[in-house]
Amino acid sequence: MKFGLVLEEMHRSENDLAHHLLTISERHKVDHEIYHLARDLARWSQQHVRDIAAMGKNYGLDLDPEPRGEMGLMETMREKGSEMAGRRPETGLLLLRDLRELYLKACGVSADWELLAQAAQGMKDKDLLALAEKCHPQTIRQMKWANGKLKESATQVLVS
Amino acid sequence: MTRIDRIAEPWGTRTPYGSGGEWPVRVDTHLAEGVAPEDVDRWVQTASLLHSNGDAMDIAVKDKRIVGVRGRASDRVNHGRLGPKDLYGWQANASPDRLTKPLIREGGKLVETDWDTAMKRVVDRSKSLLAEQGPSAIGFYTTGQLFSEEYYTLGTMAHGGIGTNHVDGNTRLCTATAGEALKESFGCDGQPGSYTDVDHADVIALYGHNVAETQTVLWTRMLDRLAGPNPPKIICVDPRMTPVAKAATLHLAPRPGTNVALMNGILHEIIRNGWIDQEYIQAHTVGYPELEKEVRNYPPALVAEICGVPAEQIQEAASIIGHAERLLSTVLQGFYQSNQATAAAVQVNNVNIIRGMLGKPGCGILQMNGQPTAENTRECGADGDLAAFRNWSNDAHIKDLARVWNVDPMSIPHYSPPTHVMQMMRYAEDGSIRMLWVSGTNPAVSLPELARIRGILEQDRLFLVVQDIFLSETAQLADVVLPAATWGEKTGTFTNADRTVHLSEKAVDPPGEAKADLDIFIDYAHRMGLQDKDGQPLIKWHDSESAFEAWKACTRGRPCDYTGITYDKLRGGSGIQWPCNEENPDGTERIYADGKFWAHPEYCETYGRDLITGAPVDPAEYKALNPEGKAIIKAAEYMPPHELPSQDFPxxxxxxxxxxxxxxxxxxxxxxxxxxxxxxxxxxxxxxxxxxxxxxxxxxxxxxxxxxxxxxxxxxxxxxxxxxxxxxxxxxxxxxxxxxxxxxxxxxxxxxxxxxxxxxxxxxxxxxxxxxxxxxxxxxxxxxxxxxxxAPVGDFPEDARTRGIATALADEATGTAGGAR
Structure with a gap:
């Protein structure tokens, strides 16, 4: 059965999304809403990683329940870098690039949840379906946040 | 007539009344030393500009000077009463350090100049920035203390003329959550309750609302109910021992930042015990199943842990609210300025919605305002929203506003939500906002993290215009300072927290060359040559009454309909609650009677936002969820504050x-x-x-x-x-x-x-x-x-307790008739 691959991919992509959210948070510390919200929303993906790892056991998979760690020194350097570059106009373009990438990553994770929910229905696995029903709406909210922020920030960055 | 020290006794003498009764009149007066009522040349009608309650009063004028104030017995809001800030605050108008001439920065210093020179600087800079960068270079940051006519002019000029999306008011700091919470629950701003709900309520629940200090006269009304027969039960949610907490039947003092958890716990108990109005929920709301599901996760024991409030208190609060027959809920900064502000305030709305307690005497919600004219900042679009609660993501609304202003719809910025002040500060920080015009507020003291704010405002590359009545901390940083007139020195209207519109008439001339904010904005619009699409001046009005007429036309058919109000109708008698139009010529005491809301997808002010992420809800999604425009029940999960106590900062x-x-x-x-x-x-x-x-x-x-x-x-x-x-x-x-x-x-x-x-x-x-x-x-x-x-706890020296200085004695007169209300 190919289902194991879906779960492994799901585990990888949620880890990646959480990590990207944390990176964006650090890189845009001077954009305070991005900084705080990205951290809040990373926690959702980190919880998904734990939930997927627990679910993996049912399918004989050994997935790491601990979300990919934050990098202490790099994190601080990025935050400092953000504070130093905060008065330069180029940071706006970097923000748009990061939000665009975040949006695409969240879309990917959302598609992964679709796949997983379809498989769960095929296998009549209620626990798995419940997991998708719990997590997928949060992924969509992450996606909409990225999209909303992108729209909100674009005009000022691009026409100023 | 009694003389009383209203510093020592801020709420004055009790005039008790019972449930459903008429609140007795008590007329409060304070005149300058040596002035007797018979010495007064004229009494000039106005209302308070030092809080959001809208206490109606008359200014005493003698020898062309303001010499005191007297409450208006006939007004529905205060029945003659005044609070300490009303009684004594008027003296600031005559301070010797008022700004009387425009100032410009020369050689690093602010120096006096004339209006032509100052305005030319502002206009020249505006024009060169528009040519070089466009409207995104210019931001306007106003206040909660101007008049409707002024906000509407500012909003029209900024949105319809300059074309910038960067418009906000300091109401962002006091009332943004009130507006947003109403929009989320009812699809539109607009206060559901009325102050008269205090007369009827059997339970009043105050959430983070220290009404005793923020709206002293409203608290006086509650105190008079508490002193009369069948007093209401009071629930107070506040981490401080406020006067409200002391008078309360039940006081909950949650850990700061945990309001959503607390509300979810209370909702959990209300729903678990079936203290809900199923029929109302079925007929008039959408979204209830999500709320039921969400609050299941918040049993009292868990909530007690999160909030640091005993589980029994949560159960007792739910029981008092659950057994209420007429529930009045009020909310202020303890919720609005705290973690998860909107989500928490929306849960208060949910309590009244699921109990079916809206639009009936005693059944109301008061999402309060902090500042006197905050309501008008919101209505007129000076907080960035579009005028008269139009929906920036509804093209038909943009088209309609473009018709009112006679401009091209494309010239009204509506491609994204309005830029709020904290984001404007960020744009000024990154150098993309290069001119900021601050009117009637003081961000150098009132915004968070002042070292950062000063660093932004002090930048050479930012052209800062400050329009104020004193040389505030912010004005000291300005490139141009424009001296403004204030309350008592100009005419206009403003609206309090329960939709009551008052007229505030000019009593005396402003000092020196100071001008009404309205005249300054109109002058700027003309000097800038702002035009409509036919080449006529964009601002077609020239004084406060013609501005009011223009504003009325803009509100026609919208929820905040002012078309039935005129200056003449506001003179004498009482203030009037909007909507006031042909259907409701005397105004409207309670909106949302019979479960009718302004939430229809074609009519609503907003499609809402995600309460946690803030992401705007897609129009199609809103239409699918709420095709008939019912009240929207929105659930929210508790998220901990972003900065939690630590070892270093415990x-x-x-x-x-x-x-x-x-x-x-x-x-x-x-x-x-x-x-x-x-x-x-x-x-x-x-x-x-x-x-x-x-x-x-x-x-x-x-x-x-x-x-x-x-x-x-x-x-x-x-x-x-x-x-x-x-x-x-x-x-x-x-x-x-x-x-x-x-x-x-x-x-x-x-x-x-x-x-x-x-x-x-x-x-x-x-x-x-x-x-x-x-x-x-x-x-x-x-x-x-x-x-x-x-108030201190423990032993405290009697002679150090708060009491007034010699001039603090004011008059109280009870037993007079109130007249029509």
Missing amino acids: LQLITGRTLYQFHTRTKTGRAPELNAAAPDVWVELSADDAGAYGIAEGDLAEVETPRGSVRAKVRISGIRNGVLFLPFHYGYWDTDGGHQPDGAGRAANELTITDWDAASKQPIFKTAAARITRVSGGDAPSPAPTNTAS
Whole structure:
């Protein structure tokens, strides 16, 4: 059965999304809403990683329940870098690039949840379906946040 | 007639009344020393501009000077009563340090000039920025203290003329969450309740609303109910021992930042016990199943853990609310300026919605305002929203507004939500906003993290225009300062927190060359040559009454319909509640009667936002969810605050107001009776914490957060353990520092965090992690008032209790008739 691959991919992509959210948070510390919200929303993906790892056991998979760690020194350097570059106009373009990438990553994770929910229905696995029903709406909210922020920030960055 | 010290007794003498009865009239008067009522030349009608209650009053004029005030017996809001700020605050108008001439920066210094020179600087810079960068270079930041006519002119000029999306008011700091919470639950702004609900309610629940200090006359109304037959039960949610908490049947003092958990716990119990109106929910709402599901996760035992409130208190609160027959819920800064502001305020709406308690006498919600004219900032679009609650993401609304203004719809910026002030500061920081015009507010004291704000406002590359009545901390940083007229010196209308519109007439001339804000905006629009699409001037009005008529036309058919109101109708008698139109010629006391809302997809002001992420809801999604425009029940999960106590900063700092001061004290600090009652900053902590840190009443202490420090004298009060309180009023204009600290910090916002609610964009002033250390011993108690939330606990010297200076005696007259209301 190919289902194991879906779960492994799901585990990888949620880890990646959480990590990207944390990176964006650090890189845009001077954009305070991005900084705080990205951290809040990373926690959702980190919880998904734990939930997927627990679910993996049912399918004989050994997935790491601990979300990919934050990098202490790099994190601080990025935050400092953000504070130093905060008065330069180029940071706006970097923000748009990061939000665009975040949006695409969240879309990917959302598609992964679709796949997983379809498989769960095929296998009549209620626990798995419940997991998708719990997590997928949060992924969509992450996606909409990225999209909303992108729209909100674009005009000022691009026409100023 | 009795003489009474209204500093010592801020709420005056009781006039008890029972449920459903008429609140008796009590006329309060304060005149300058040596002036008797018969000496007064004229009485000029107005209402209070020092809080959001809208107390109607007459200004006494003698020899072309303001010499006092008297409450208006016939007005529905106050039935003649006035609060201490109303009674004494008028004296600030005549302060010798009023701005009387325009100032421009020359060689690094502000120097006096004439209007032509000052306006030319503003216009030249505006034009060159528009040519070079476009409208995104220009931002407007206004206040909650101008008049409707002025906000509407500013909004029209900025949105329809300049074409910038960067327009906001300092109402962002006080009332943004009130507006957003109403929009989320009812699809549109608009206060569901009415002050008369106090007359009928059998339960009044106040959430983070210290009404005793923020709207003293509304509290007087509640006190008179409490003193009469069948008094209402009072529930108070507040971490401080406020006068409301002391009078309450039940006081819950949650850990700061946990309001959503608390509300979910209360909703959990209400739903579990079936204290809900199923029929109402079925007929008039959408979204109930999500709420039921969400609050299942918040049993009282868990909530008790999160909030630090006993589970029994949560159950008792739910039981009192659940058994209420007429429930009035009110909300203010304890929710609005805290973690998850909108989500928490929306849960209060949910309580009344699922109990079916809306639109009937005693059944109401008052999402309160902080500032006197905050309602108008919201209605007129000076907070960035579009005029008359039009929906920026509904093309038909944009087209309609373009018709009213006779401009091309494309020239009204509506491609994204309006830029809120914290984002404007960020754009000024990154250099993309290059001109900021601040009118009637003082961001250099009132915004969070002041070192950062000063750093932004001081930049050479930012052209800062400040329009004010005094040389505030912000004005000291300006490139151009425009001297404005204020209350009593110009005519206009404004609307209080329960939709009551009052006329405020000019009583005296403004000092020197100071001009009404309306005249300044119109002058700018003409000098800029702002035109409609036919080449006619965009601003077609020339004075306050013609501006009001233009504003009325803009509101036709919208929820805040003013078309039935005229200046003449507002003269004499009482203020009028909107909507007032052909259908409701005398105004409308309660909206949302019969479960009818303004939430239809074609009519609503907004499609809403995600309460956690703030992401706008897609129009198609809203239409699918709420095709018939019912009330929207929105659930929210609890998210912990972004800054939690740590080993280095083990306490939580909250900031707030005191009864005797307003905003950054520009006026109240210049009224001797008020200033003497609360002359300087203090810090509150609990007796347990004081013991643990070895700090005594009156000691000098240093309060620190990761962002700065403030020194203040200590008041040991009834505040929750682990929480510190600082009043935010105290800045630097009356210190040697001028606009910034000279040595130790004094402004509470040196310490606050740059963070805001994602839905309402209201900054969070109530969850900073902090520490306190004793600096030195004191020789007297701290200067904090003793008859408010800062009341001392334990032994306290009688002669140090708050009382008025010699001139604080005011008159009270009871037993007079009120006239038509």
